[in-house]
Amino acid sequence: MGTLLQDIKYGIRQLYMSPCFTICTILVLSLGIAACTAFFSAWDGIRDWSLPFDRSDRLVSIWSKSRNPRHSHFPRLNCSFPDYQDFVAQNTVFETLAAQGYRTMNLTGRDEPLALTGWAITDNLFEVFRKQPVLGRSFLPEEISAEQSQVVILSHALWQQAFSQDPDILGQDVTLDNRVYNVVGIAHPDMDYRQGFSAQFYIPLTSSPSESRSRHALQVFGRLHPTVTLQAATAEMKTIAARLEAQYPESNKDFTVLLIPLQELLFGKVQGTVVTMMAAAVLLLLVASTNIANLFLSRMDRRSQEMAVRSAIGAGRWQLSRLVLIESLLISLVSGLIGFVGATGSMGLMRRGMNLITSSGGMAGIPRITINPGILFFTLGLSIIVTLCFGLLPAWKTSQTSPLQSLRTKARGSSRSRHGRHLAHVLVTAQIALAVVLLVGAGLLVKSLIQLRLSSPGFNPVNLMTLQITLPQSRAYETDRQRADFCRAVLTQLQNIPGVSHVAATNIIPVSDFNFMRGFQILDRTSQSPDDSMAAEFRTVSTDYFTTLGMPLIKGRLFQETDAGNLHVVIVDEEFVRRYFPNQDPIGQRIALGAPCEIIGVVGNHQTGTRINEQTFPHMYRPLRQACMERIVFIARTQTDPLTLAESMRRAVWAVDVKQPINHIQPMQGIIHDTRATYRLSSFVLNLFAGGALILITVGLYGVTASTITQRTREIGIRKAFGACHVDIIKSIIGTGLILTGLGITVGLIVALVVCRLMGSLLYNTNPTDPISYSIVISFVGVVSLLACYIPARRAAKIDPMAALRYE
Amino acid sequence: MIKLKNIQKRYNTKAGFLYVLQQINLEIDEGEFVTIMGPSAAGKSTLLNILGMLDHDWEGEYYLNENAVHELKPKQRMALNRQYVGFVFQAFNLLDSLTVYENLDTPLSYRNVRASERAAIVCDTLDRFGIVGKKDLYPNQLSGGQQQLVAIARAVVAGPKLILADEPTGNLHSSQGQEIMELFKKLNKEGTTIIQVTHNDKYAAYGRRIIRLKDGWMDGEITPEQLVGKVS
Ligand SMILES: Nc1ncnc2c1ncn2[C@@H]1O[C@H](COP(=O)(O)OP(=O)(O)OP(=O)(O)O)[C@@H](O)[C@H]1O
Ligand SMILES: [Mg+2]
Secondary structure, X not given: OHHHHHHHHHHXXXXXXXXXXXXXXXXXXXXXXXXXXXXXXXXXXXXXXXXXXXXXXXXXXXXXXXXXXXXXXXXXXXXXXXHHXXXXXXXXXXXXXXXXXXXXXEEEOOOOOEEEEEEEEOOOHHHHHOOOOOEEOOOOHHHHHOOOOXXXXXXXXXXXXXXXXXXXXXXXXXXXXXXXXXEEEEOOHHHOOEOOOOOOEEEEOOOOOOOOOOOOOEEEEEEEOOOOOHHHHHHHHHHHHXXXXXXXXXXXXXXXXXXXXXXXXXXXHHHHHHHHHHHHHHHHHHHHHHHHHHHHHHOHHHHHHHHHHHHHOOOOHHHHHHHHHHXXXXXXXXXXXXXXXXXXXXXXXXXXXXXXXXHHOOEOOOOOOOOOHHHHHHHHHHHHHHHHHHHHHHHHHHHHOOHHHHHHHHHOOOOOOHHHHHHHHHHHHHHHHHHHHHHHHHHHHHHHHHHHHHOOOOOOOOOEEEEEEEOOOOHHHOOHHXXXXXXXXXXXXXXXXXXXXXXXXXXXXXXXXXXXXXXXXXXOXXXXXXXXXXXXXEEEEOOOHHHHHOOOEEEEOOOOHHHHOOOOEEEEEHHHHHHHOOOOOOOOOEEEEOEEEEEEEEEOOOOOOOOOOOOOOOEEEEEOOOOOOOEEEEEXXXXXXXXHHHHHHHHHHHHHOOOOOOOEEEEHHHHHHHHOHHHXXXXXXXXHHHHHHHHHHHHHHHXXXXXXXXXXXXXXXXXXXXXXXXXXXXXXXXXXXXXXXXXXXXXXXHHHHHHHHHHHHHOOXXXXXXXXXXXXXXXXXXXXXXHHHHHHHHHHHOOOHHHHHHOO | OEEEEEEEEEXXXXXXXXXXXXXXXXXXXXXXXXXXXXXXXXXXXXXXXXXOOOOOOOEEEEEEOOEEHHHOOHHHHHHHHHHHEEXXXXXXXXXXXXXXXXXXXXXXXXXXXXXXXHHHHHXXXXXXXXXXXXXXXXXXXXXXXXXXXXXXXXXXOOOOOEEEEEOOOOOOOHHHHHHHHHHHXXXXXXXXXXXXXOOXXXXXXXXXXXEEEEOOEXXXXXXXXHHHHHHO
């Protein structure tokens, strides 16, 4: 016991006496442990995330998939109601198969009108998820088969928020879209499993025999039989789809089905981002490990000599190993402690970041990310093993050869064994190469971010305020005309707000993932047979829409108030012309969009979705007065900060209809900013890691150069004694460093060229081989390496030859 | 105690085999005080390293008290070393990170001496070498001569039966050198076998036998009287 304490004391002193090594090692190790623990805990939290349902691995979502190029930009489509019914009737692989359709309704008759989103569901939806209502009951089959069922199940969250958890809610009446519904149940809180898509209410999905097979509006979920595999289920469903295709060619031609496990459906969206980050974390760890190896190698020879002396005066193998063991335990435990504190400190950040990522994929309930003690102990154990191995190397070497050999090295004042130096050089090169890969990745993301910021969405988003509402399905807003009148009234109110210069209305907010693709035919085109592959994003807009957003008119004219007449007019964008009227003048051409419409103008393209690298979609715009839907977005261009006008804009809506709830009010720049949040996060993380890697390679190169110099002190002294000047010595030392750097950069660039190609989908307007990013990285690494070599080299040049020679 | 038969040591260099020791036949009894002399590069240190079992790479037979060293594995050789040998290196080889006191303590700790006894032995040795005042200093805070003293103290601290000293007085002032020799003489009287390498005739004369080496060959053996006579 006494000797153990003594050994610990010696170990501490030994570390204290080589502060550079100790601090560097502990710094690198704790950084590695912190990053590893934080990121893999987060990864674990996300990966371990599972839906809160019984046997959720059996839950599958069923989608329509089209082979028609017209739908090529939709990876999958919802199912149609008749198809769903056929699936139910013909399949043998699902225990239950349920469907839900998106609905929006306005809750009125209470303090403030609320815009609600919800699902119209089949009676067995809760059965699929095995989550029966916590209060009341599920829908009855007869409520589904009836033509009209005025019953509603409220979501648990809505019940809490809007009804203060009223225990007597069952049997009460609520007013939705001006109709009275009877509350029959409160859904299980776990049904809100999908962030951003959770329902606030459920109503029966009443079947109507006239439903079209072309209306893909239902989400279908099923629970597989316990013994059926996904492959088997997919095969059977495809057979059914093929049968339907043959049976109903006019609607089902080119349609098949796609089965995606629910878990994967939610997780798949975030995978790319998460995997990129994890890859970056692993790269950083690799850089850190090579660094540790190098630090240990740098004092390998001194250690070998010490071990040899100890062995010569009687130390046994175990006694030598014990020294190393204690030392590596000391280093690892201190690093582990610092790493743990670091990881704990970053957990809050981690949670926020991961939440941002996962909510973009609609996964709810992620904040369960905590430090996983298993991972902490694993990384700690790993660092103990690594330090132990490198520490034991000299001890092992001593026991392999006679102690004499190691002693000789010292007695001759020769430098470190050639073998060791080669290994150190290889490690430094590898480290620089890894860092270059990380830096290039980070650089490309930064370039993309800059490009994104410089990019125009196709309109001027500065000082634009948006306000979204959904009109209720009530008699007051039954026709296009009525809805258009409401719009016009609100627009007049908005126009009167001081500080507002232009106002407009449309059905879909300019930047959103809400697609509304509509097919059309080109009329008067004799040469071509009818082609059903023509489609474009459809928007209805008020007269001032393009002026308000600042979208340029390329050709023809914009809408005028007089377009409200019978003549059907349409404005298209440049992409539309490029695709469907190449080398032709589109003005005056007519397309069939329900009714025949004449193209009167061409405007500039604009960004449609929120995704970074979305293709440009063709758009067609119709006047709002001719086709106005329930969903309305008001857009106001303001002369001041748009946020200051939020309240007056709300009041403008209520001035027209005091019962109309407001879904969302946000400045346009905020919307665009939000869509880039995950992107900024991954760029931030990658840059953080790249910065860490840069520090590590600096430490690594510095360490290797410095230790070479320590070993060459005598040699340098002699050279100086024989007349070498500062520059000669600095040159000879920097030379090696630069060769290693050059080698590392070359290898790193080659790897980066391959690896960064995989990042293609994360880049915006940036080539994975972007020469500017690459040259910046090269010069950056070059300068840093030069510095890392120059500082110790200058010190070497100042060596006093007499002192150096007296050393021996 | 020691019996060497046809010991041979060679290095494999680019220019071919370099024989550093050849046909060394030597017997040393327990309690002897032997000096090895010879010009530089004669192979003195090499021979001493073989005797101390620090070098494993040689040919011939080496018996140490019935132990056939040439048949032992490296690990067993080191165990023998621990049991018999106290070594003074030509280049001191003190442990830089340990104080003088701790440097003396390490050989004892490797021989599983109890802590209480260790303190007494170390203090006694410090006292004997007159370095009590330096006990808390580190090697790099000592002069070359002081380092040599510590290196010798470390060799004797564990009470070895065989002391191998490679130029133990090289860096010492002549009076200090004399003291060391007297100390060796005293230890030798108490029964310790001592083999030393030296270039100094006066110190060489402390040995009862003087073995001469030249170019790796045994170059005869003389008595101290002969040496003195030759000098005068
Ligand atoms: N690793 C080696 N490779 C080749 N030759 C070696 C090696 N080590 C030692 N020698 C040679 O062995 C010979 C004997 O060396 P040794 O150190 O035994 O001499 P020495 O008699 O102790 O000399 P000094 O009095 O100068 O200490 C020398 O010629 C030396 O060059
Ligand atoms: Mg010698």
